[in-house]
Amino acid sequence: MTQETGGTPSAHARIVLEDAAKVFAARSGATVAFQGVNLSVHEGELLCVLGPSGCGKSTLLNVIAGLDRLSHGSVTVAGQPVESPHYTRGMVFQDYALFPWLTVEGNIRFGLDARGFKGDKQAIVADLVALTRLQGFERSRPAQLSGGMAQRVALARALANQVEILLMDEPFGALDAFTRMEMQEEIVRIVKAQGVTTVFVTHDIDEALYVGDRVAIMSAHPGELRRVIPVPISHPRDRVDPQLVRLRQEVFTEFNLAHTREQYYHI
Amino acid sequence: MSNAMSTGGRLAEDVRSEAETNSETANPDSPPLQGRWLARLRGVGVPLLGFLVILLLWQLLTSGLLTDSGIVMAFQPRNAFRELAGFFASGVIYSHILASLERIGLGLALAVAIGVPIGVIIGHYRTAERASSLAFQFTRMISPLSWMPIAIIVFGVGNNPVIFLIAIASVWPMIINTAHGVSSLDQRWLRAARTLGANEWKLVRMVILPAVVPDMLTGLRLAVGLAWVILVPAEMLGVSDGLGYYILDTRDRFNYGELMAVILIIGVIGYALDQLIRFLRVHVSWDHEER
Ligand SMILES: Nc1ncnc2c1ncn2[C@@H]1O[C@H](COP(=O)(O)OP(=O)(O)OP(=O)(O)O)[C@@H](O)[C@H]1O
Ligand SMILES: [Mg+2]
Numbered sequence: 001m002t003q004e005t006g007g008t009p010s011a012h013a014r015i016v017l018e019d020a021a022k023v024f025a026a027r028s029g030a031t032v033a034f035q036g037v038n039l040s041v042h043e044g045e046l047l048c049v050l051g052p053s054g055c056g057k058s059t060l061l062n063v064i065a066g067l068d069r070l071s072h073g074s075v076t077v078a079g080q081p082v083e084s085p086h087y088t089r090g091m092v093f094q095d096y097a098l099f100p101w102l103t104v105e106g107n108i109r110f111g112l113d114a115r116g117f118k119g120d121k122q123a124i125v126a127d128l129v130a131l132t133r134l135q136g137f138e139r140s141r142p143a144q145l146s147g148g149m150a151q152r153v154a155l156a157r158a159l160a161n162q163v164e165i166l167l168m169d170e171p172f173g174a175l176d177a178f179t180r181m182e183m184q185e186e187i188v189r190i191v192k193a194q195g196v197t198t199v200f201v202t203h204d205i206d207e208a209l210y211v212g213d214r215v216a217i218m219s220a221h222p223g224e225l226r227r228v229i230p231v232p233i234s235h236p237r238d239r240v241d242p243q244l245v246r247l248r249q250e251v252f253t254e255f256n257l258a259h260t261r262e263q264y265y266h267i
Numbered sequence: 268m269s270n271a272m273s274t275g276g277r278l279a280e281d282v283r284s285e286a287e288t289n290s291e292t293a294n295p296d297s298p299p300l301q302g303r304w305l306a307r308l309r310g311v312g313v314p315l316l317g318f319l320v321i322l323l324l325w326q327l328l329t330s331g332l333l334t335d336s337g338i339v340m341a342f343q344p345r346n347a348f349r350e351l352a353g354f355f356a357s358g359v360i361y362s363h364i365l366a367s368l369e370r371i372g373l374g375l376a377l378a379v380a381i382g383v384p385i386g387v388i389i390g391h392y393r394t395a396e397r398a399s400s401l402a403f404q405f406t407r408m409i410s411p412l413s414w415m416p417i418a419i420i421v422f423g424v425g426n427n428p429v430i431f432l433i434a435i436a437s438v439w440p441m442i443i444n445t446a447h448g449v450s451s452l453d454q455r456w457l458r459a460a461r462t463l464g465a466n467e468w469k470l471v472r473m474v475i476l477p478a479v480v481p482d483m484l485t486g487l488r489l490a491v492g493l494a495w496v497i498l499v500p501a502e503m504l505g506v507s508d509g510l511g512y513y514i515l516d517t518r519d520r521f522n523y524g525e526l527m528a529v530i531l532i533i534g535v536i537g538y539a540l541d542q543l544i545r546f547l548r549v550h551v552s553w554d555h556e557e558r
Contacts, residue, residue: 065462087464097455101477101553111463114473141553161464 013040014197015064015165020073022059033059034223037073039216046191046198048208050251051218057201058094059223061167064199065091077165087115090158094170096150098142104153105129105138111161128156131190148179155187159194166191166198172207181239184211188235205251209244210237217254226254338523346524351531360532366508368536370426370501371494374433378490382438383483386445387475396446403442411436411497415504424505429498436497437490441483448482449475481552488544495537510536 021035034056041047049057062068063075066085075082077089090111098107108128112121129135132152142150151171158166171187172180188211191198202208208215209231217226229250233243322344327333329343354360389396411432418428452475460474502511510533517526 067458067461085461085464087462089462091459091462093455093459095455097453097459099456099459099474099477101480110460110465110473114460114463114465114469157459157463 014043014045014078015039015041015199016074016076017060017064018074020060020063020075021071022056022063022068023071032056032222034218034225035072037223037225039225039228041197041199044195044197046188046200046211046213048212048215049199049201049218050203050205050208050215051223052203052220052255054223055218055220056223057203057218058169061091061169061199061201064165065089065167067091087111087161088163089165089167090161090163092151092154092158092166092168092171094173096142096154098150098153098157100142103139103141104134104145107142107153108156108160110157115161124160128160131159131193132156132186146179147175148183151175151183152186155190159190159196163196166196168198168200170201170203172202172204180207185236187211192235205248206239209247209251210239215251217251219255229254341521341523342527343524344527347527347531350522350524350528354525354528354532360513360529363508363510363513364532364536366506367498367502367510370429370433370509371491371498371540374430374494374498375437375487375490377430377434378437378441378494379483379487381434382441382486382490383445383476386442386483386486387449387471387479389442390446390449390452390479391471391475396450403439407439411493412500415501419505426506428504429501429506429509432501433494433497437494440486440489440493442486444482444486444489445479448479452478477553481548481554484544484548484552488541488548491540491544492537495533495540499533 017037017039020037020039022033023035024031024033037060049060051057059068063070064077064082066082066089069083082089099110102110105125108125109121111117112124125138129138132155134149134152134156137145137149142153145153155168155171168187172183175183184207187200200208200211212231215229215231217229218224219226229247231244231247233241237244326344329339331340333339389399414432414435415428418431422428422431456474456478457470460470465473498509499511499514502509503515506512510529514526514529517523517529
């Protein structure tokens with residue numbers, strides 16, 4: 001693939017994947033989650049990874065988080081190879097993965113407690129509660145929260161560690177359309193306010209174009225990075241911005257092309 | 268393992284069905300006031316009826332209808348209840364109850380202290396589970412009372428062998444239920460905790476242990492049941508107080524009314540202990556909201 005995929009590491013690159021591949025070996029044979037991925041995520045950028053189910057998006061995030069190891073190639077953060085999870089790389093999971101035995105506050109404070117953080121935890125938690133608009137729910141249990149609220153807690157929990165990198169795996173997949181749009185605005189506001197470098201995984205084209213500074217498009221079987229589309233529109237964005245509509249067209253074409261080519265073979 | 272586990276599972280269902288019954292009575296759609304009272308009356312009345320039948324049988328069997336043996340007639344409920352009242356009037360029974368409860372408490376504490384860490388290790392590491400399963404299945408099926416002679420040789424006569432026997436009886440449900448809880452733990456919690464900066468030890472302390480509290484309480488409920496059953500025979504050897512000892516004492520004094528009174532006390536305390544753990548399981552455990 002000769003297309004420019006943002007693979008050339010620049011001075012501003014925070015996360016760099018070079019010729020990255022992940023293969024899961026199983027008794028029934030190996031599964032290639034993704035291969036040949038060259039990708040740089042810039043400092044302070046909100047990069048969306050867009051692709052169909054099974055193209056290796058979650059695996060990609062796990063690799064950057066340090067939860068999974070690459071089979072081939074390299075992944076570095078600020079020049080350092082990623083070898084294990086680190087609290088400066090926060091993760092927001094699709095299904096929240098909140099700790100049900102802790103309150104909202106307890107969940108947000110978890111990282112600080114786990115690291116034995118010595119500063120004013122209460123102040124940090126209070127700030128995050130305000131930032132994610134969770135006031136009044138500090139003492140609630142995860143089971144009592146709506147999906148949108150639970151996702152805010154998961155976000156606040158990750159941010160409490162003063163993360164440099166935020167990894168979000170289809171964070172709004174389980175939300176209804178309205179809560180989803182509301183949360184998309186929130187996430188942009190929060191991430192930009194914190195200045196964290198963010199990788200946001202989604203399979204929703206509109207979502208990717210609405211929140212992303214750039215959109216990395218992946219295809220499935222095998223998982224590959226097709227191209228990275230910049231979205232040069234400032235936030236807050238208008239959902240029916242003509243430029244956005246044009247980009248949408250472009251993304252559709254990108255996915256349709258792959259589709260048409262296959263169809264020719266079938267006919 | 269599967270045997271004890273299914274018992275554990277049954278307990279959990281028990282708790283669940285109880286919660287369902289409660290929500291049923293609270294449901295505004297269910298029968299009008301009168302019907303609800305009837306339902307509640309039936310809820311209390313039926314078990315009470317069963318209890319009365321037992322009392323009646325007890326009375327029948329000891330009333331001289333079947334045999335006119337004086338010994339049998341000495342076991343009559345009326346004697347038992349008279350002696351029961353006497354116990355509390357004179358206060359002799361309190362020190363025995365206390366002694367028994369103390370042994371139960373120490374034995375269970377030991378079982379928890381030993382069983383929970385072992386359960387965590389077995390649940391966490393597959394190899395540990397594979398390595399221990401045969402040994403555990405084997406040891407678990409040996410009646411704790413078979414250890415009695417060894418216990419007395421090792422710990423001497425007195426409190427310690429009794430506590431040891433209680434611990435050995437109740438450690439299995441603690442191990443098995445804790446291990447089951449750990450091995451069926453939601454892996455996402457562990458991954459989330461690791462990205463949040465938790466090391467191995469913090470994973471255990473901050474995720475695994477709190478996550479398996481419900482399983483540990485299920486184990487504790489089984490453990491308490493076993494411990495209370497083992498206590499009485501264990502106290503029949505080498506100690507000079509406790510309810511088990513006192514049963515033999517009443518027999519030696521040919522006071523069969525008192526003997527039956529002690530049996531009643533054993534039953535009531537056992538029931539109370541079980542209800543206590545059951546209460547904890549439903550109201551303290553974090554997962555009660557989902558049940
Ligand atoms: N632990 C694993 N063991 C084996 N195969 C795996 C494992 N995790 C993922 N895979 C495989 O790797 C491929 C990519 O999975 P991944 O979960 O990363 O996709 P995804 O893009 O996140 O999909 P979705 O949108 O459905 O979440 C899939 O074919 C999946 O079956
Ligand atoms: Mg995924």
